[in-house]
Amino acid sequence: MADTARDPPPDHTDFHELEDGEDLFPEPTSTLESGPASLPAEDISTNSNGPKQDSLFDDDTEDLFAEATEEVSLDSPERDVLLSDGPSPAITPITPPISVLTPRIGLAHDDMFTHSSFDEIEEEEGGDSFDMHISVSDPEKVGDGMNAYMAYKVSVKTSMSLFQSHEFSVKRRFSDFLGLHSKLASKYLHVGYIVPPAPEKSIVGMTKVKVGKEDQSSNEFVEKRRSALERYLMRTVKHPILLKDPDVLQFLESSELPRAVSTQALSSAGLLRMVNKAADAVNKMTIKMNESDAWFEEKQQHFENLDVQLRKLHASVESLVCHRKELSVNTAQFAKSAAMLGNSEDHTALSRALSQLAEVEEKIDQLHQDQANADFYLFSELLGDYVRLIIAVKGVFDHRIKTWQKWQDSQMLLQKKREAEAKLQFNNKPDKLQQAKDEIRELEGKVEQGEREFEQISKTIRKEVSRFEKERVKDFKAIIIKYLESLAQTQQQLIKYWDAFLPEAKAIS
Amino acid sequence: MMEEVKEVTSTLSVDIQSIKVTEVVKEGDTLTFLIVSEKLSGTGVYHVDRTYDDFEWLQQHLYSQEDVSGIQGVIFPPLPVKAQVNASAKVIKQLGILGLGEWQPYCKAMEAFLRQIATHSILGKNKAVEIFLTSSDPPGRQRARKNIFNRLSQAMEGMRKEGHKDVDEFFQTERDHNIVITGYAKTAAERFLDVVQTEQKIAVACGHFSTALRLCVEQGEDPDKLDFSKVCVKLSEVFDSIQKNMTSVTENNVSTLGLGLDLESRYQEAEKEMLFRRTCKLVELEITRRNAEKAKPVKKAAMEEVKKAAETEFDHISGVAKDEIARLQAARVKMLQQALVQWCEKQLLTAKESADQFNQHLRAFRGMA
Numbered sequence: 001m002a003d004t005a006r007d008p009p010p011d012h013t014d015f016h017e018l019e020d021g022e023d024l025f026p027e028p029t030s031t032l033e034s035g036p037a038s039l040p041a042e043d044i045s046t047n048s049n050g051p052k053q054d055s056l057f058d059d060d061t062e063d064l065f066a067e068a069t070e071e072v073s074l075d076s077p078e079r080d081v082l083l084s085d086g087p088s089p090a091i092t093p094i095t096p097p098i099s100v101l102t103p104r105i106g107l108a109h110d111d112m113f114t115h116s117s118f119d120e121i122e123e124e125e126g127g128d129s130f131d132m133h134i135s136v137s138d139p140e141k142v143g144d145g146m147n148a149y150m151a152y153k154v155s156v157k158t159s160m161s162l163f164q165s166h167e168f169s170v171k172r173r174f175s176d177f178l179g180l181h182s183k184l185a186s187k188y189l190h191v192g193y194i195v196p197p198a199p200e201k202s203i204v205g206m207t208k209v210k211v212g213k214e215d216q217s218s219n220e221f222v223e224k225r226r227s228a229l230e231r232y233l234m235r236t237v238k239h240p241i242l243l244k245d246p247d248v249l250q251f252l253e254s255s256e257l258p259r260a261v262s263t264q265a266l267s268s269a270g271l272l273r274m275v276n277k278a279a280d281a282v283n284k285m286t287i288k289m290n291e292s293d294a295w296f297e298e299k300q301q302h303f304e305n306l307d308v309q310l311r312k313l314h315a316s317v318e319s320l321v322c323h324r325k326e327l328s329v330n331t332a333q334f335a336k337s338a339a340m341l342g343n344s345e346d347h348t349a350l351s352r353a354l355s356q357l358a359e360v361e362e363k364i365d366q367l368h369q370d371q372a373n374a375d376f377y378l379f380s381e382l383l384g385d386y387v388r389l390i391i392a393v394k395g396v397f398d399h400r401i402k403t404w405q406k407w408q409d410s411q412m413l414l415q416k417k418r419e420a421e422a423k424l425q426f427n428n429k430p431d432k433l434q435q436a437k438d439e440i441r442e443l444e445g446k447v448e449q450g451e452r453e454f455e456q457i458s459k460t461i462r463k464e465v466s467r468f469e470k471e472r473v474k475d476f477k478a479i480i481i482k483y484l485e486s487l488a489q490t491q492q493q494l495i496k497y498w499d500a501f502l503p504e505a506k507a508i509s
Numbered sequence: 510m511m512e513e514v515k516e517v518t519s520t521l522s523v524d525i526q527s528i529k530v531t532e533v534v535k536e537g538d539t540l541t542f543l544i545v546s547e548k549l550s551g552t553g554v555y556h557v558d559r560t561y562d563d564f565e566w567l568q569q570h571l572y573s574q575e576d577v578s579g580i581q582g583v584i585f586p587p588l589p590v591k592a593q594v595n596a597s598a599k600v601i602k603q604l605g606i607l608g609l610g611e612w613q614p615y616c617k618a619m620e621a622f623l624r625q626i627a628t629h630s631i632l633g634k635n636k637a638v639e640i641f642l643t644s645s646d647p648p649g650r651q652r653a654r655k656n657i658f659n660r661l662s663q664a665m666e667g668m669r670k671e672g673h674k675d676v677d678e679f680f681q682t683e684r685d686h687n688i689v690i691t692g693y694a695k696t697a698a699e700r701f702l703d704v705v706q707t708e709q710k711i712a713v714a715c716g717h718f719s720t721a722l723r724l725c726v727e728q729g730e731d732p733d734k735l736d737f738s739k740v741c742v743k744l745s746e747v748f749d750s751i752q753k754n755m756t757s758v759t760e761n762n763v764s765t766l767g768l769g770l771d772l773e774s775r776y777q778e779a780e781k782e783m784l785f786r787r788t789c790k791l792v793e794l795e796i797t798r799r800n801a802e803k804a805k806p807v808k809k810a811a812m813e814e815v816k817k818a819a820e821t822e823f824d825h826i827s828g829v830a831k832d833e834i835a836r837l838q839a840a841r842v843k844m845l846q847q848a849l850v851q852w853c854e855k856q857l858l859t860a861k862e863s864a865d866q867f868n869q870h871l872r873a874f875r876g877m878a
Binding site: 306334340349350353472473498 | 686689690693694696697700701703704707708710711714715717718721722724725727731733734736737740743744747751838842843845846849850852853854856857860861863864867868870871874875877
């Protein structure tokens with residue numbers, strides 16, 4: 001189960017910076033999960049597996065993710081159960097993972113957080129432009145009965161220096177993917193990164209496969225899942241931050257992966273429920289967010305609209321797929337009728353032509369099936385993916401509101417403490433006064449932290465949204481081109497069939 | 510100039526190939542068909558309007574030609590089921606492919622019916638045909654007298670007589686074969702209709718998708734938004750093309766092979782009816798023979814007369830039937846060939862046009878930076 005020890009990526013100049021400077025993350029106790037196990041303990045590596053600024057100040061382990069699969073209230077303490085199940089065991093962490101970080105007190109922040117963010121990583125790694133192709137293939141049933149599972153081969157082809165070799169593959173099962181998503185979500189979602197959602201679980205689909213039903217519907221299910229897993233991974237690695245996450249790298253490269261224990265990962269339904277609950281909670285709070293930034297208001301509306309439109313488009317395409325499949329069935333039926341007619345026909349040439357007609361119709365049936373698959377795998381799944389992605393986007397916006405709320409709460413508390421302090425001063429209670437002053441200093445720190453977090457998440461979201469919009473256009477274009485190619489090919493095939501049939505039809509006389 | 514022949518039977522004064530049902534007009538609940546035909550004299554064109562009842566009038570007149578020897582051996586061109594405004598589900602099912610669209614396939618079928626009658630060597634001579642095509646007044650609407658083609662009585666007797674063994678091997682074979690082909694032809698026509706109707710659903714779904722895409726166009730000058738809007742607009746154009754292609758494919762299907770299969774199916778039924786009439790006559794004949802045999806001397810001569818008459822009639826019918834069968838065979842092979850060739854040519858053209866369009870779209874998308 002040993003993980004391959006990894007050396008830090010060569011271009012990482014930040015690393016050296018860290019060793020010199022001591023002002024970046026001076027607090028030794030809470031650090032980010034370090035990537036390579038070989039890093040010295042006292043410094044935080046910059047190839048961190050999470051957003052830097054967040055790790056140290058997240059005293060609030062309150063997290064909404066528990067909502068995803070359990071009806072846990074927003075303030076419940078048993079929150080982390082569904083997040084990353086502890087540290088990624090294969091990489092022995094030097095320090096505890098982010099999700100259970102102890103709060104840091106009285107840290108002097110500095111501007112390193114605003115610019116020592118992932119902007120730098122992206123720019124420094126800029127020399128290595130994105131060149132990676134992942135395929136998920138060869139689904140293989142492992143085991144028997146209800147304990148059986150499907151193992152998929154995950155193959156990577158890349159020229160990027162981030163990886164140890166240019167072509168490699170590993171075997172993964174569905175819960176591994178869910179585990180990966182769970183880890184990424186717990187690290188990145190609440191600081192504003194749009195983490196691509198994992199493919200949906202399906203009890204019915206999987207049970208059929210386990211039970212060993214080798215029929216068309218279970219084959220279709222496996223293929224649908226395989227395709228979804230491939231798209232999921234590609235989307236994840238296209239994200240410049242997520243690509244460098246050690247969990248992602250481990251997932252892709254490590255020959256053995258510890259089993260994800262709690263794979264009740266964020267299903268989209270769960271995520272949506274969580275988002276809705278968070279939205280409700282935010283609304284119920286007495287102070288509503290004063291959106292000073294029109295950009296966010298506009299974008300929020302934009303994503304609401306997009307959600308509605310995408311769902312409509314998705315429904316439309318589903319209906320199209322359904323009809324195409326029906327057409328395939330009907331064409332096959334007609335082909336059979338034509339064959340029967342041909343067989344009973346006395347007139348030789350007509351009989352032959354009718355039999356040829358039956359053959360042509362059978363071939364056309366196959367074309368309809370191929371087209372239905374194109375409709376489905378290209379458009380229907382693309383739209384479905386984006387509907388789920390929008391849910392993640394909405395979640396990120398809600399986290400921003402929550403972050404703002406936290407900041408406001410700290411401010412209010414500070415205000416109260418100041419008033420209390422003034423009273424104490426007036427009443428001249430020196431011992432209590434000192435305590436009050438300490439508390440105030442602590443709260444001032446919190447307020448500053450809150451403001452910084454809010455600014456950071458706002459900044460991150462702006463970048464993420466911009467990235468999302470660009471990717472969206474690229475994604476759609478790529479799919480549309482593939483679809484058009486399939487359409488053009490179908491017509492070419494039809495032309496061939498008709499060209500071949502015409503002389504047969506003319507020969508009847 | 511050709512003079513119009515004033516006989517009980519007449520020669521048609523119109524060019525048969527010019528007979529067209531040009532349109533159908535809805536007047537309340539009634540459908541009125543406008544029929545145009547060119548005068549053989551070259552002096553112009555007849556325009557008449559006829560309802561379905563008028564077509565039935567024509568048909569009844571043709572049925573009731575009892576003076577024509579062997580008339581029961583004729584395979585009568587099949588008249589489509591009555592088209593109705595707001596037709597019931599049952600009627601729509603009976604109409605099959607003829608019930609599609611705004612009655613264009615139906616008009617084509619009615620037109621074919623008229624041409625088939627006009628070109629028939631026996632039927633075309635009936636003056637009812639001339640009246641139907643040329644008279645500006647609607648032909649008499651009285652119901653023709655009850656005739657041998659009363660379908661109801663036929664249906665009742667059908668069970669017993671249909672299977673009655675034939676005396677002529679040719680006809681026995683033909684009857685057996687006809688039953689098989691009638692079944693297959695009907696099924697083929699029905700399944701083809703299923704294909705066509707599903708294609709129509711797909712065309713509609715494409716239209717919806719295209720519309721939904723245009724609604725995704727976003728306002729604003731944000732370059733990413735503009736890019737996405739452009740993608741949506743172009744994709745909606747793609748689906749417009751797909752819709753157009755599907756609509757074309759469907760039209761081609763209906764207007765060629767669809768009509769062909771429908772006609773084949775109805776003609777096989779018509780032949781079945783003719784063969785059945787002959788079989789009924791055969792049964793009658795055998796009865797008269799038995800009666801003649803068993804007749805008491807007093808009645809014997811009369812019975813023999815009856816028997817002879819029945820034999821003669823039966824021979825005539827069989828003679829006409831043989832000709833009709835041969836005629837039908839030749840006609841249907843030609844018709845199906847035409848249908849298949851036209852179908853194939855049209856689909857080939859549509860496929861080429863669509864391939865061009867899709868390639869155009871593909872180039873446009875690839876060109877989009």
